[in-house]
Amino acid sequence: MDYKTSDPYAGPRKEDILPSSTAAAVKVVIVGGFGVGKTTLVGTVSEIRPLTTEETMTQAGVGVDDLAGIEHKIETTVAMDFGRISINEQLVLYLFGTPGQERFWFLWDGLFEGALGAVVLLDTRRLEVSYDVIGLLEERGVPFVVAVNTFPGSPVHPMTELRSAMDLPESVPMFTCDARDRASCRDTLMALMRYLYHLTNEISEPQ
Amino acid sequence: MSKAGKTWDPGNPDRLYIITSGRSRTGKQTRLDLVTLVVSRAAPDPGLQPEHSAIVQMCDYPLSIAEISAYLTLPVSTVTVLVTDLLKEDQVEARPPVPVAALPNVQLLEAVMHGLQNL
Numbered sequence: 001m002d003y004k005t006s007d008p009y010a011g012p013r014k015e016d017i018l019p020s021s022t023a024a025a026v027k028v029v030i031v032g033g034f035g036v037g038k039t040t041l042v043g044t045v046s047e048i049r050p051l052t053t054e055e056t057m058t059q060a061g062v063g064v065d066d067l068a069g070i071e072h073k074i075e076t077t078v079a080m081d082f083g084r085i086s087i088n089e090q091l092v093l094y095l096f097g098t099p100g101q102e103r104f105w106f107l108w109d110g111l112f113e114g115a116l117g118a119v120v121l122l123d124t125r126r127l128e129v130s131y132d133v134i135g136l137l138e139e140r141g142v143p144f145v146v147a148v149n150t151f152p153g154s155p156v157h158p159m160t161e162l163r164s165a166m167d168l169p170e171s172v173p174m175f176t177c178d179a180r181d182r183a184s185c186r187d188t189l190m191a192l193m194r195y196l197y198h199l200t201n202e203i204s205e206p207q
Numbered sequence: 208m209s210k211a212g213k214t215w216d217p218g219n220p221d222r223l224y225i226i227t228s229g230r231s232r233t234g235k236q237t238r239l240d241l242v243t244l245v246v247s248r249a250a251p252d253p254g255l256q257p258e259h260s261a262i263v264q265m266c267d268y269p270l271s272i273a274e275i276s277a278y279l280t281l282p283v284s285t286v287t288v289l290v291t292d293l294l295k296e297d298q299v300e301a302r303p304p305v306p307v308a309a310l311p312n313v314q315l316l317e318a319v320m321h322g323l324q325n326l
């Protein structure tokens with residue numbers, strides 16, 4: 001099917017088209033603080049030029065207005081970049097890089113819902129951010145692995161030290177990653193899949 | 208692309224009936240995820256609004272809700288409403304994501320790992 005168009009909206013470029021046989025998608029979410037390399041990771045492994053999607057969040061405002069019983073709503077537009085990896089002719093994986101402001105992640109209905117899991121990019125320059133991020137994922141029951149992104153001049157900590165600083169159980173995989181390197185990003189995603197595989201088998205195997 | 212036994216006739220006058228009673232006919236509404244894939248069933252009906260029409264055109268091949276949102280530069284919630292309209296009119300079909308309850312199943316993970324190896 002090829003429809004004649006004269007519309008102002010651009011769809012995907014020819015090379016970004018998925019085959020008609022694509023039956024279903026899965027998603028993985030990349031989380032981490034400001035500037036840790038989420039967009040870079042998505043761009044490094046994506047088969048399409050990364051795209052940006054947005055959502056309008058409505059939050060009940062807290063303020064003096066509430067005393068007067070006036071409903072006070074704050075609207076914020078949150079943008080998120082994402083990429084895509086075709087797994088096979090039927091299956092496609094989407095990777096979402098969360099926006100920097102963590103407080104919006106869980107307001108975004110359905111971002112984590114149905115996700116296979118998450119990759120936490122850990123910035124050793126701001127450990128407290130990652131600590132909060134990990135807490136949020138644990139609360140939500142989202143399985144995750146931790147990828148330590150090292151920047152020039154970043155403090156270098158032994159993994160065991162980082163693990164205890166993050167209160168991270170031994171069972172959660174933690175490793176270094178360079179978000180600019182394709183093989184490193186592939187290994188990161190692979191580590192998440194292996195971890196999920198392990199969790200799944202652990203549950204289905206009777207003790 | 209269209210399923211057997213579900214042919215779409217754009218000139219069918221029953222379409223109006225379908226639009227008005229789409230809710231009861233479809234039964235439970237499909238919940239649209241960020242990665243629900245949308246595929247057109249036919250050429251856009253000439254009477255469609257420009258945004259509706261644009262979606263039908265770009266979903267010639269499968270596209271996720273997130274991609275539609277990106278290409279139209281519209282919020283996800285707006286795209287969800289537009290696609291729901293189109294589903295009611297049978298202009299598009301929705302392919303829901305692989306369901307992941309608490310944990311994904313082993314076959315799915317094996318497929319993903321196999322696919323990632325080619326990266």
Ligand SMILES: Nc1nc2c(ncn2[C@@H]2O[C@H](COP(=O)(O)OP(=O)(O)OP(=O)(O)O)[C@@H](O)[C@H]2O)c(=O)[nH]1
Pocket residue numbers: 032033034035036037038039040041097098099100149150151152177178179180
């Ligand atoms: N050395 C090094 N630099 C990186 C790495 N990943 C990203 N960078 C650089 O860090 C900067 C920020 O990367 P982004 O990918 O934009 O980070 P982000 O997490 O998307 O940032 P926000 O969306 O603003 O929160 C860029 O200049 C990247 O080139 C990495 O693994 N190593």
Ligand SMILES: [Mg+2]
Pocket residue numbers: 038039040081097
């Ligand atoms: Mg970014």
